[in-house]
Amino acid sequence: MAFATHLARQIINAVALLIAVLVLNFCLIHLAPGDPVQVIAGEMGGASAEVVAALRAKYGLDQSLLQQLSIYLANVAVGDFGYSYYFNQPVLGLILQRLPATLYLTLCALSAALAIGTLLGVVSARRPNGAFSHAVTVVSLAGYAAPIFWTGLMLLLLFGSVWPILPVVGMTDVVNPKHGFAYALDVGRHLVLPSLTLALVFIAQYSRLARVNMIEALSADYVRTARAKGLPEWLVVGKHALRNTLIPIVTVAGHQFGNLFAGAVLVETVFSWPGMGRLVFDSILRRDYPTLMAVLFFSALMVMTANILTDVVYRLVDPRIRTGRR
Amino acid sequence: MTVIESTSQVSAPQTDLPARTAASPGRLALRQFTKSPSGVAGACMLILIILVAVAGPSLYPVDPLDLVGAPFMPPDADAWFGTDYLGRDVLAGLIHGGRATLAVGAVAALITIVIGLVIGAVGGFFGGAIDATMVKITEFFQILPPLLFAMVLVTLFGPKLTTITLAIGGVSWTSVARLTRAEFMRLRDLDFVKASRAAGASNVNLILRVLLPNALPAVIVSATLAIGVAILFEGGLSFLGLGDPNVMSWGLMLGQNRNYILDAWWAVMFPGAAIFLAVLAISLVGDGLNDAINPRLRRRS
Helix, strand or coil: CHHHHHHHHHHHHHHHHHHHHHHHHHHHHHHCCCCHHHHHHHHCCCCCHHHHHHHHHHCCCCCCHHHHHHHHHHHHHCCCCCEECCCCEEHHHHHHHHHHHHHHHHHHHHHHHHHHHHHHHHHHHHCCCCHHHHHHHHHHHHHHHCCHHHHHHHHHHHHHHHCCCCCCCCCCCCCCCCCHHHHHHHHHHHHHHHHHHHHHHHHHHHHHHHHHHHHHHHCCHHHHHHHHCCCCHHHHHHHHHHHHHHHHHHHHHHHCHHHHHHHHHHHHHHHCCCCHHHHHHHHHHCCCHHHHHHHHHHHHHHHHHHHHHHHHHHHHHCHHHHHCCC | CCCCCCCCCCCCCCCCCCCCCCCCHHHHHHHHHHCCHHHHHHHHHHHHHHHHHHHHHHHCCCCCCCECCCCCCCCCCCCCCCECCCCEEHHHHHHHHHHHHHHHHHHHHHHHHHHHHHHHHHHHHHCHHHHHHHHHHHHHHHCCCHHHHHHHHHHHHCCCHHHHHHHHHHHCCHHHHHHHHHHHHHHCCCHHHHHHHHCCCCHHHHHHHHHHHHHHHHHHHHHHHHHHHHHHHHHHHHHHHHCCCCCCCHHHHHHHHHHHCCCCCHHHHHHHHHHHHHHHHHHHHHHHHHHHHCHHHHCCC
């Protein structure tokens, strides 16, 4: 019951924050130098005074700012995020069309980072001063410091010209289109390099986090008890200690969805992955404001969703929180 | 108040030894820092990078925007690092570009820290409705992915060095704010703060003179790391074509040459490596500082 109330409160809070993002979007567009109608007219290849006036009336730009804001909010409420003149279609359709590719990439990278990062951290925590542990520390420092787009470009160079065993461009083989199972395999092959590049940054962070938490868990009383009971070591580490190590990692991972998405924008640009990142890149190039603002809104929406999901998972995993504070 | 007595003389006083001089916390932290090999290595690397960026341009006075030879010239005796897609000297770009990149990083980090400190300090100190407002503002900025938000800002307001710096500084302060707030809330009810308040210190005085110096150690590490993040952001923005085309920077070199990576790998690899080394140096220094300043956390990592 308490959980439902908590969830409801969180969702209301989320909706309020998302409306605030829309208001911010609106303000930014109006603060930006340049007349939006002139920009649209420019995109259309010039327009006469009548067309400009018609556009002004159509977008309600001849009304007061407050009226314009309410029009904008009302439009968004029915899913109208404006029209992209560069892509020549409504922004919402554009985004929904690109969303799946970005979700494949981010979720694939996230799972890889969680699995590899935790594994590296746990193994290195078993011997904190061993050679492997030091190697993991170095890798994690390097992974943090290397600019993601640069890592991507270096991998592109390696697999594009030196050792061409993996595709480096796009999501599917355009020359020989595949169907059915072969298609899925093809997408999977194209997915390897982009998701590996994106995962590297997070592997660096999670391995560090896993290492610290595992070292702490291994010195805890319940681990000593488990060992004293005579449980095999793999069960002590893999079940008892790992559970408590995972909680902070899952929390951090959930709250980093924004960074994951921003990273995807850069990685998609490097590997020409046809997702929202590519869309951002194109709309920056074309000064396609409606698309850009809608992407900002959708990224906030995704971050918000990820936060709430993390919170729910966290409460389910950690019984202290479920029964403790409200 | 800032003097900590050395606590190592618990045994009977030995009169023949000279009395230990009391060291300031800063000096103690510095001594601790020099014991971390990776921290010292990072500091040396960072000093070297800064020296090259500051003194390099006068020692190697080639204009990084000048066309000095044919495009795509591989590294050789004439141009050690080759030329880029326009025929500009890559080495000159690396040396001169470091200035802009490091300057953007430092100033943006400073903005990040100032905003974070103000929001966190005001919220944590006053509590109540003011705190609730500050928390809401922080929450709001937290749901916008910082890099994406910076992209939108630079796209809207134009890719100039000042816009880029302000955009980077203005979007990534939330962690500093949360950290500062937590420190202020922890500190504000401690006895020495109550004593200062009883002695008649004003709120401004309490925040700036009493609480801030005590909250800084917790913030200094994330301030150091903020410089690294800002450098990565500058690179990311330039990579997407949002760099200032009139000022050479490492990010701009990467962004402009990336389409020609198969023709001239050197024009992409070297500026990226420069960013990598700078951020690596900064994070090594940050780790060393963390161990030196926050001894409570030292044993954990």
